Amino acid sequence: MKTVKSLALSIVGLLITTTYAIAKTEPYQMENTCTGTWPSYWQDVNPKFKDMWEGQSITNAPTAAWDDPVFQLSDKYPTKPVDDRKAQKWRDKKFDALFDSSTDQKEKKKLAEEYAWHVMRYAQAGNINQPGQLDFSVCENPVRAWYHIPFQTYDAMSGREFTHGLTREAPVTFSTKDGTGTDQSTMWAVAIYNSTAAYTLGQIWQSDGTVNIPTDDITFFEGAVIAKPLFNTSTVAQLPVLKNMPAWNANISEPEFCSCKPESGSECTLVEESQQCPRSYAQWGDVRLLQFDIAVKDSRAPETNWVYGTFVADGIDKADVSEPWGRISLLGLMWGNDTPPEGELAYSYPNNPRENGFAEEVIIWETVDSLNSYGGSADMRQMGHLGCNQRLNGPADNANSSCMSCHGTASVPDKNQATPPLISQFSGQTKQCVAPVINSSTAGMDRSGDPATVNDGISFADIDSLYFANTGAGVPFNMTVQTPDGPKNVMANDAPIYADGRKKWISLDYSLQSSIALKQWMQWQANKPQHADKRITDKELRRNL
Numbered sequence: 001m002k003t004v005k006s007l008a009l010s011i012v013g014l015l016i017t018t019t020y021a022i023a024k025t026e027p028y029q030m031e032n033t034c035t036g037t038w039p040s041y042w043q044d045v046n047p048k049f050k051d052m053w054e055g056q057s058i059t060n061a062p063t064a065a066w067d068d069p070v071f072q073l074s075d076k077y078p079t080k081p082v083d084d085r086k087a088q089k090w091r092d093k094k095f096d097a098l099f100d101s102s103t104d105q106k107e108k109k110k111l112a113e114e115y116a117w118h119v120m121r122y123a124q125a126g127n128i129n130q131p132g133q134l135d136f137s138v139c140e141n142p143v144r145a146w147y148h149i150p151f152q153t154y155d156a157m158s159g160r161e162f163t164h165g166l167t168r169e170a171p172v173t174f175s176t177k178d179g180t181g182t183d184q185s186t187m188w189a190v191a192i193y194n195s196t197a198a199y200t201l202g203q204i205w206q207s208d209g210t211v212n213i214p215t216d217d218i219t220f221f222e223g224a225v226i227a228k229p230l231f232n233t234s235t236v237a238q239l240p241v242l243k244n245m246p247a248w249n250a251n252i253s254e255p256e257f258c259s260c261k262p263e264s265g266s267e268c269t270l271v272e273e274s275q276q277c278p279r280s281y282a283q284w285g286d287v288r289l290l291q292f293d294i295a296v297k298d299s300r301a302p303e304t305n306w307v308y309g310t311f312v313a314d315g316i317d318k319a320d321v322s323e324p325w326g327r328i329s330l331l332g333l334m335w336g337n338d339t340p341p342e343g344e345l346a347y348s349y350p351n352n353p354r355e356n357g358f359a360e361e362v363i364i365w366e367t368v369d370s371l372n373s374y375g376g377s378a379d380m381r382q383m384g385h386l387g388c389n390q391r392l393n394g395p396a397d398n399a400n401s402s403c404m405s406c407h408g409t410a411s412v413p414d415k416n417q418a419t420p421p422l423i424s425q426f427s428g429q430t431k432q433c434v435a436p437v438i439n440s441s442t443a444g445m446d447r448s449g450d451p452a453t454v455n456d457g458i459s460f461a462d463i464d465s466l467y468f469a470n471t472g473a474g475v476p477f478n479m480t481v482q483t484p485d486g487p488k489n490v491m492a493n494d495a496p497i498y499a500d501g502r503k504k505w506i507s508l509d510y511s512l513q514s515s516i517a518l519k520q521w522m523q524w525q526a527n528k529p530q531h532a533d534k535r536i537t538d539k540e541l542r543r544n545l
Contacts, residue, residue, distance in 0.1 A: 034072035034139040037209050038150035041071055042159025052154060052524065056274035060162055060251055071165035074138045074147045074192075077202025082195035083223055084144065090118040090296065091223065099300045099335060105357040112333040112362035116309045119294045120328075123192070123227035128325050134164060135246070135325070136229065138192055147198035149191065149513045150205045154520040156273035157260065161251040163281060165190045169230060171257035172396055174383055175376035176238060182381070183238045186257045187396045188250060188287050189230040191513055196297070197224035204514065211521055214412050215500060217507035219474035224297035226511075230396050231287035239290070241374050241383065244315035246324045247286040253277040255284055289313055290383075291394040292328055293403070295510065297473070301335035302360075305473035306510050308403040309333040310394040312371060312383070329367045331384075332392040336360030337404050337468040346388045346464040347435045347447060353390050360470075361392050371395065380448055388433035388447055388468070398423055399447045400433040401467070404510075408471035412506035413519045414496035417526075420477050420505060422512070424467060425450075429490050430458040432467045457483065458490050466490070476504040 034040075039049040043060040062070050085091055097103045098111040126143030128135045138146040153159045158168040169187035176183045193201060200220045204212050229246075233255030236243045258277035260268035268276070292311040299305050311328040318327040338358050340349040350358060354365060363386065371384030379385065380399050387393030391402035398406075401423045409420040421427040431452040436444040442454040454460065462481040471477055479495075480487045489495070496505050508514045 028142075028144055030140060030142050031076070031145070032140050033074040033076040033145050033147060035076050035207075036072075037207065038073055038075050038205065039153040040073040040160070041162040041165060042153045042156065043162075044153065049153075051528070053156075053270070053274070055271050056156060057271075057278060059274065059278040059280065060159070062162055068163070069134050069137065070162055071134075071137070071160065072139050073150060073160075073165070074145075075150055075205065077147060077205070077207070078145075078195050078199045079202065079207075081199050081221055083221070084194060084196060085223055087122060087144065088118070088223055088225075089122075090115045091298075096300060099302060101359060105362075108357070108362050109364070112309075113330055113364070115307075116294065116311070116330050116333050119225065119227075119296055119309065120292070120311065122194075123225065123294065124325055127192070128323075136164070136190060136192060145195050145198070146192040147195075147201065149193065149201060149517050151517040151521045151524075152513070154524045156270045157253070157258075157277055160190075161188075161279060163251050164248050166231065166248075166250050166252070166287070168253070168257075170396060172232070173381055174234070174239065174395070175378035175381040177374070177376050178237070181376045181378075183234055184256045185232050185234040185238070186252070186255055187230050187232055187290070188252055189228050191226055191228040194223075194225040196221050197226055200224070200509075201514070204518075211518075213518060213522075214506055214508070215498075215502075217474045217476060217509070219507075219509045220297045220511070222297055222299055226293075226295040228293045229289055230291040230293065230394075232290040232396070233284070233287055235285065236288075239374065239383070240316060241313045241371065242288040242290060242315060244319050244324065244327055245289045245313045247288045249281055250287050251279045251281040252284055252287065253279055289325075289328070291396050293394065295407070298335070303470035303472060304336055304404060304408075304510075306404065306407075307333060307335045308392065308407070310392060310403065312367060312395060314367075314370065317370065329370070330364050331367050331371075331394060332361060332363040332386075334358075334361030334392040334402065334404055336470045337402055337408075338391065339468050339470055340461070340464055342465065343461050344464075345434070345436075345461055346468045347433050348389065350389070358391070363390060363392060398425070400425055400431070404470075405432075405467050407510040407512050408469075409467075409477050410508040410510050410512045410515045411477055411496070412498075412508060413515065413522055414498050416493070416495070416497055417519055417522050418491075418493070418495045418497070419515055419519065420479055420491070424463050428455065428492070430455045430460060430463045432460075432463050434460045436460060456490070458488070463490065471507075471510075474507050474509045476507050479505070 043053045126141040152167045166188035174183045260273045260276045262268045294309045296307045310331040314329040368384040372382040375382035383395040385399045387402040424432045434444040434452040
């Protein structure tokens with residue numbers, strides 16, 4: 001049998017263990033994990049899913065001329081809890097020090113890089129370079145089983161495409177050195193879940209094709225791993241860092257983030273969306289790997305029990321790495337939000353993290369500088385912009401947030417299909433990560449450079465205290481602040497409004513994809529049987545930089 005090529009990564013100085021060596025220490029009987037229970041992509045041609053796209057223009061279905069593999073959703077979830085501890089080298093006691101506040105920054109950096117690469121090698125093993133399989137197709141992984149989340153298939157604008165299962169994530173705008181100085185593009189991504197994480201998914205998405213919508217907070221088990229490669233629609237000429245990176249010919253809509261204009265009303269119908277934003281694997285160019293996110297359930301992470309990491313494209317400096325999926329570098333690792341003390345603002349806390357470090361994360365500043373070297377003079381549109389006060393966030397993410405700030409909002413939609421905004425900028429409430437104007441406490445500018453004002457009496461410090469809190473694993477996201485007049489819910493309509501009268505958000509334990517998928521399922525159920533003519537009221541996910 002062939003071995004997967006080693007990842008010669010000089011930044012860490014570690015060689016990847018071959019997938020078959022791992023298989024010898026952890027016996028695994030391979031099985032096909034793709035059952036067809038759930039639609040594999042938007043406009044899935046399986047007859048039992050046809051009513052999901054009735055009346056739409058069909059541009060996301062393989063034709064008789066298509067002779068390459070078609071994406072299949074991996075959904076044969078484990079029926080019993082799974083602990084893959086023996087294969088998870090990051091769980092070694094040596095990494096306890098990573099989460100110890102007394103560990104110095106130099107040692108934390110070393111541990112963070114080794115920890116993150118252990119996770120990356122674990123995620124790549126058996127998912128790349130398999131004969132007759134597309135990378136990350138995951139249906140028949142010879143090393144260990146991996147799975148997808150169902151029902152990111154109802155939204156005509158962002159639903160999975162049929163070649164690789166990519167979903168449309170967000171528009172991004174980067175500053176560039178050449179051309180107009182500005183590059184507008186779109187991110188497309190596919191997430192995979194290991195068996196430990198997939199067991200929890202299976203408690204929601206049943207094997208008979210029904211959905212068990214959680215009525216109480218859920219939690220993932222120790223050792224759950226989610227890995228997500230994110231691809232960008234820009235060209236190498238626009239973003240040189242994409243040179244030599246893995247590239248996929250995907251069936252996507254316009255590279256600059258196609259938007260729909262309704263013929264009447266405020267929102268497009270699914271039919272209008274399918275007509276105005278058709279998909280094409282022939283008209284558009286390849287998408288290329290720009291970012292690769294990982295998330296790990298690790299109880300050593302104080303308060304959150306999660307560790308989030310981001311790798312980024314490094315195709316020029318690592319051009320000599322023979323394995324294309326190894327041409328990435330760690331941007332950072334975080335296990336908390338470095339929450340500002342009461343009354344302090346996230347934009348300035350902690351003080352000078354580049355020099356002093358963070359308490360709950362590690363940023364690889366050499367990677368930041370390398371990303372920024374490819375950009376123009378617009379700081380917050382450079383690829384290494386990071387998040388609020390340089391908390392960890394990747395090139396595809398919003399400069400006002402952080403990985404964990406965003407994911408901590410993950411909640412079961414209420415009966416109005418409402419969820420906490422991923423970032424307060426996506427709502428009408430006071431914005432987060434704002435630097436107030438001198439001599440003012442009610443006006444300022446957020447880190448993206450947009451003006452901000454205090455709304456409904458919720459101060460900038462109030463909103464930061466919510467979005468940069470360390471939300472516990474399986475703990476409801478808090479959208480209530482304390483005021484002189486008592487507790488105040490910052491959301492409109494006093495959400496959440498659950499059918500059983502529950503007043504707190506139902507936690508999905510940092511799983512934003514679960515929240516998005518449940519919302520799309522609820523939309524489909526609410527709009528049947530003639531949903532094709534219904535309006536989609538959920539706004540598109542936008543993470544403008």
